[in-house]
Amino acid sequence: MSSQDIPDENLPAEQEAAHGAVGVADEKNPFANPGLPPHEHRIQDTDERAAKRSERVVALLFTVSMLATVAFIAAYVAIPSDKSIFVFPIGHLSALNFALGLTLGTALFCIGAGAVHWARTLMSDVEITDERHPIAAPADVRAKVIADFKQGAKESAIGRRGLIRTTMFGALTLVPLAGVVLLRDLGPLPGTSLRHTLWSKGKLLVNMNTNEPLRPEDVAVGSLTFAKPEGLEETDEEFQTEIAKAALMIVRLQPDNIKDKRELEWSHEGIVAYSKICTHVGCPISLYEQQTHHVLCPCHQSTFDLSDGARVIFGPAGHALPQLRIGVNDEGYLEALGDFEEPVGPAFWERG
Numbered sequence: 001m002s003s004q005d006i007p008d009e010n011l012p013a014e015q016e017a018a019h020g021a022v023g024v025a026d027e028k029n030p031f032a033n034p035g036l037p038p039h040e041h042r043i044q045d046t047d048e049r050a051a052k053r054s055e056r057v058v059a060l061l062f063t064v065s066m067l068a069t070v071a072f073i074a075a076y077v078a079i080p081s082d083k084s085i086f087v088f089p090i091g092h093l094s095a096l097n098f099a100l101g102l103t104l105g106t107a108l109f110c111i112g113a114g115a116v117h118w119a120r121t122l123m124s125d126v127e128i129t130d131e132r133h134p135i136a137a138p139a140d141v142r143a144k145v146i147a148d149f150k151q152g153a154k155e156s157a158i159g160r161r162g163l164i165r166t167t168m169f170g171a172l173t174l175v176p177l178a179g180v181v182l183l184r185d186l187g188p189l190p191g192t193s194l195r196h197t198l199w200s201k202g203k204l205l206v207n208m209n210t211n212e213p214l215r216p217e218d219v220a221v222g223s224l225t226f227a228k229p230e231g232l233e234e235t236d237e238e239f240q241t242e243i244a245k246a247a248l249m250i251v252r253l254q255p256d257n258i259k260d261k262r263e264l265e266w267s268h269e270g271i272v273a274y275s276k277i278c279t280h281v282g283c284p285i286s287l288y289e290q291q292t293h294h295v296l297c298p299c300h301q302s303t304f305d306l307s308d309g310a311r312v313i314f315g316p317a318g319h320a321l322p323q324l325r326i327g328v329n330d331e332g333y334l335e336a337l338g339d340f341e342e343p344v345g346p347a348f349w350e351r352g
């Protein structure tokens with residue numbers, strides 16, 4: 001008996017009956033062979049031991065994928081980023097990059113290879129023809145599609161082949177973990193650092209251009225002065241991180257022009273200090289209009305009224321600029337009287 005004559009118990013009766021029968025497919029018999037050579041059974045269709053062998057190969061590939069994903073995570077955690085290795089014929093390269101590429105490549109390759117081997121050796125390979133239909137499928141065709149889908153699921157034997165099913169789901173579940181561990185590269189968790197800056201009671205306001213502590217007489221009406229906390233030097237390792245939160249705008253207003261009562265109390269002789277960081281998406285504010293007391297963010301044109309608590313009068317910013325309470329110390333220098341009472345920059349929470 002040739003392999004072509006062997007009935008396949010996994011196939012539906014009408015499909016099995018159509019094997020080898022040359023004819024034109026129609027709705028009644030979509031499995032009719034449209035002139036192709038007669039269908040030939042594979043060894044796995046007729047020999048259960050060969051099918052088992054294929055099943056083990058597929059399971060092995062999915063298992064290797066799982067191990068490679070675990071190795072990827074282990075390499076990411078264990079290998080220092082500055083370690084290099086020599087790989088012939090490429091030469092010296094980062095050991096971490098090499099390990100990550102090798103393990104993730106293996107994990108993805110094995111999932112693909114396992115799926116291909118599964119489809120080629122164990123899933124149904126019977127030729128099926130179907131007529132073209134109008135794009136809008138009628139209800140009975142949709143029902144047929146669903147029936148075909150269920151039939152396909154049945155023929156894939158995913159229900160019967162538990163080993164493949166388990167290892168495939170294991171491999172597909174583990175592979176996304178490789179992306180999850182890479183989230184660590186977004187940087188350290190912010191903790192409470194977003195709520196605090198370098199400003200504290202007694203810290204002097206230092207002119208960012210001259211690097212000199214500011215006195216009230218250094219701030220002229222109509223000028224816009226940028227300041228940083230004393231002790232923060234551009235050569236400091238944390239300068240960029242800290243200045244992004246602590247940068248100040250200093251402006252002198254006529255006290256009579258200050259409409260907001262709290263703003264007046266937190267100022268010194270009309271000198272007000274506000275965060276320079278826009279509350280929209282954090283651009284540094286740099287434009288000041290003396291007549292209107294407005295400051296403008298150049299990124300998306302948010303405009304803040306410095307004579308009225310720096311409230312937003314135009315643009316996409318959702319919050320007023322935080323104000324720093326200032327005074328003058330015994331030596332006549334401008335000093336902070338505490339930290340900002342609100343988080344600076346773009347707010348991702350509702351401010352109280």
Ligand code: FES
Binds near residue numbers: 279302
């Ligand atoms: S960052 Fe200032 S308006 Fe967008």
